[in-house]
Amino acid sequence: MPTPLDPTTSKILIIGCGTWGSSTALHLARRGYKHITVLDPYEVPSPISAGNDINKIARGRSRHSGSFSGTEDDAVWVSEEVRIKATEGWMKDPVFKDYYHETGYVIAATKPENVRELEETERPTPERGFVELSDAEAFRKTMPEGVLTGDFPGWKGWYKATGAGWVHARKALTAAANEAERLGAKLICGSPHGRVIELLFDSDSGDVIGAKTADGCTHTADRTIVCAGANAPQLLDMKDQLRPTAWTLAHLKMTPEEANLYTNLPVLFNVERGFFMEPDEENQELKICDEHPGYCNWVTDPKTNHRSSMPFARHQIPRISEKGVREFLREAMPHLADRPFAFARICWCADTPDRAFLISPHPDHPSLILGVGGSGHGFMQIPVIGQYIADCMEGKLDERMTRSWRWRPETAVGRDWTDTQGRFGGSDVVMDFQDVKEGEWTRVANPRL
Template identity: 50%
Template sequence: MSQLTKDSSILIIGGGTWGCSTALNLARAGYKTVTVLERSPIPSPTAAGNDVNKIMEEGAPSDTDTPEQYVWNRMHQITTNAWKNDPVFQPFYHPTGFIMAASQESARPHVDRYIATCPDELRLLNTAEDFRATMPEGILTGDFPKWKGFFRETGAGWVFARGALEAAFKEASRLGVKFITGDEGGVKSLVYSGDGSDVIGAQTLDGREHKADHVILCAGAGSDQLLDFEKQLRPTAWTLAHIQLTEEERKLWKDLPVLFNVNSGFFIEPDSTGQLKFVDEHPGYVNIPPSQTPLPFPQSTPFAKHQIPLQSERAARQFLRDTVPQIADRPFAFARICWDADTPDRQFLISRHPRFKSLVVAVGGSGMGFMMMPAVGIAIKETLEGVLEGRLRDGFRWRPETAINRDWRDTQDRFGGEGKVGNFAEVEQWTRVGEEKAKI
């Protein structure tokens, strides 16, 4: 491994949420030769972060935290500071508040744990009238069957994801980071030293080898295609859709708190086009050939699709009928599947590789990667420099022991849907957004 200096060449594989944040932090720290390889133009149309909005929750560690809680809360503290004060990220944070609930008995302990550990004062919500009162009259008109939860009026909200991703990309570019896209940036494989003892670069689809003193692999769900993670990564996807609101509705729905049911779904206020994004909550989908599903942990292969399974559409519309039935049957204006990668304990994996000393891996967003975008870029930079604080370093370490006997069917403390991980390879019917509508 070459000694790290500000003149060292650094290659980042992946120009999504974590890649752009890492590039920004390295450039700000004065590293002069930083290159990012990404197959698609940035922001990539398939990147999980290329989205209208993501949930954001503020936080900080406490003296009573377990080691696992400390890691999570310390990252909350770092990212909260950035979303509030960093000029690149601050414009995109909307602290509108956060409503969290459950409507299945199995999911209620999840909400109860949040209530028990949240430092902010919460308004408990036990009836349909309680939920309706959290928003202007005429928005929440549903019956909220069996819903119970709370309203966190401060310390939470949402971030404009695409805007933040673009801002980090533009500022990193301004500071001298080189971004290579298209076939010239699409990584086909890693490049190893002659004796195979280290990673020294990457080969792109055009056949070129890009070599560097240090390599950072942060290609999201696609990272699993480039390196053996010893079952530490499971590429998992979720489904989302948009409905178009009228101009009058858009004005009424502005500045709403996030509404999130842990076993049903969530929505966030409409974006500037008046489209309301909503997600049906479920343990996720993998993409595994049926012939391999008897295996405990076959490889799940990501792919892009701007449609969702018909089953997901039905579930999403039921969520809307329970909350905002007046818009529940409108046609979808947009839909897509959104990929991430789960670690066994849903904690990030940000570490020097134990075998390839010039390689830093930064993967495993586990459904929480974008909220932590600013903090993750800092953590990756400090991992490269060897100065990441000890408790974070231990929490993010390379830990294949957590994946022993791992089963791809593990729902990982997620609820909703049919209560199990789905498989895209077994989906028979998809929506036809932009085409003739499929019958619901």
């Protein structure tokens, strides 16, 4: 059994200072833990963290694809509880509230089967504040004149003015890490001193007792929490429960006049084409994401013959994704469709087989806590996800969350690695970066981190 916890004396080690790691450090520090160390191979905000982004969609209700591992009642309750608590955090928590922008959203699809799924998941009725959009003029009227200039061919959708919008992801992530540090957490970020190369195990019990970093230092702890996202399988055998999967994004440089026109816009999201949000204030760049089921990077270990998706950082996107971005723009904002990219990158997450989170003690290493498996919908919970991971560490997590988020390798037996998991767009298949030749990457002038 692991040693009992005492916030004044217990040493807590968090591996990863991205979205979930920074949130966990914050909530543990707020609970009075005095010896928190956070390790990350990059300075905050990490250039490979999914949370290091100018903005992300804030949805008014959870849209979850795939089956949960608990009962259906568990699934409904868990998603609603997390949604409510996260929204409260964005609106009230002083660390996060300045970065939440309730601008509303437009949700749409083109294929009839996807329109029907949106009707089922969104329940877009007038009573719930939705306005139906059935032609190009209706879509264009959701934003100031001159923003949406496209013909929206075949689009069907709805507009909701409240209950959703966007958040400034990078600022929220940085604020969480800074506040955790202000409250006493020790952040060791940057390689080699923050890059974990292996977990440390007790020779007698087999329990995890800390981690070793690339500079040769060992960091021992009473509890070790892995919040390493898509890189977690490189530290621990996850029994195929995580599939590191990447998405693509690009920025367009806007003029000051355009940036002013594009302020306080609702998010526009076509589940087959892509989405965009208003330009950021600092760089005045408009972020566009093409929509697709994601990329993996399949690599086979020659020693074990085990095949896994290996994350990597790159500030370019495949040309096929550039094509997707520009097709989306031609349908919605053709006046921007040929503008050169000012920035582009790939963005990694880690899918569980059922897209429910994996927040659990490890069954074989009771001092090891897992906080992974964001599955493409993990950032919105940054105000509260660390609370749940802390509850898990302390043995206080709600039993319905415990069931839904448990260690569950049985769900990965015979896993279909090509499963799109309810995502649409592009060729409607999960792609492989190994198929992208070197000359098939989009060139970006003066790429930056």
